[in-house]
Amino acid sequence: MGSVTVLYFAGARDAVGKRREVVNLEGKSTAGDLLDRLLREYPRLRPMKATIRLSINQEVVDASAPVADGDEVGVLPPVAGG
Amino acid sequence: MGSVTVLYFAGARDAVGKRREVVNLEGKSTAGDLLDRLLREYPRLRPMKATIRLSINQEVVDASAPVADGDEVGVLPPVAGG
Amino acid sequence: MARSGTREVTAHDIDPKKIMAEVADKDAGGTVVFIGTVRRRSEAGDVDAMEYQAYTKMAEKGLRRIEAEVREKWPVRRVSMVHREGLLKVGEVSVVVAVSSEHRAEAFEACRYAIDRIKTTLPIWKREKVRGKNRWVEGAPIKSA
């Protein structure tokens, strides 16, 4: 099945209390599946559900994007920039 | 009647061969009258007739603007700027 | 294609002079530079400091992508872009974008496009410190490229 490295940023980092962790994949997974698992595991992430985006290997992806062994996944709250 | 100081710039300066001169006014004059006199006096200015603008006391004016004793008149070819 | 300068996220002070020097080009007639600085005022009151947190690897990829987008849209000469991370005081420089081109219209449009894209597509967050409190500045969901 493999595993991915998940990186948390800004409010998501505060909510989870970690900068990064390795997450094992359960069968075929999409970005949406993975986000659902993280929301179950970290209730404090749930208020951010609608505005969080995920990246896979540094590209923002849709919920339907497949996640593969060795990927780097970013959990990205809204940006205010500059 | 009085007089005005006329300042020449760029191609107009080259055509006239002077940076500045004092010109006596003949009765009531407008900027258009003054330009006509300068074009008669300096034939090399004539090709620039359509594109020259005059300023009075550092403001671009129309041909109908009155010229008065002591005014500073600029003879301004087209600008290419910056 | 003309060479380019910096495209990085840095934890060090940004020197706008250096970024501007990087886009100097004898075929350029115009250079436009945008300098973002930390403002004193925020909705919550007077700002003591602003902390920038970046997903550096993704942000630097984003800067390279933005440069490619710019070059696809305008015939610019050189582009240089730097974004800060870390703790900044009021008045300190958070981001600089410099673009040189033959004519000024492209330099203005390209520079503005680049900073707009930086602000909406780069994974960089800011947390303001106001009266001893920390607050992530609310923005919009990050846009995909």
Next chain:
Amino acid sequence: MARSGTREVTAHDIDPKKIMAEVADKDAGGTVVFIGTVRRRSEAGDVDAMEYQAYTKMAEKGLRRIEAEVREKWPVRRVSMVHREGLLKVGEVSVVVAVSSEHRAEAFEACRYAIDRIKTTLPIWKREKVRGKNRWVEGAPIKSA
């Protein structure tokens, strides 16, 4: 109203750093700087030098008028504008406009408006030296303010 920096025509080298420093403002989040430089290429060939001739008194009046126009249109913080006169080599700075404002949109719009007005309404002419020949660069009739 915020203070302003330079608004002058100068025969000395322009230092863009100095102009930028003049618009620094703790209430500004964005600063846009335009730097015009002498381009190597012209229609007639490679440029050896560019001579700028100005009607200084009128041009400086024009810079003050342009600043007033900008402030009427946008809530900018500080404005600084300098134009060179005299003989410039390729790559040298002929004009700098710097505008700081709370938000970046106004700074971009105001800076671009100011340089457009400088180029069309100020009595400043340029003569290029190409292969030993001097030629006044053709432009448009000067616009009234």
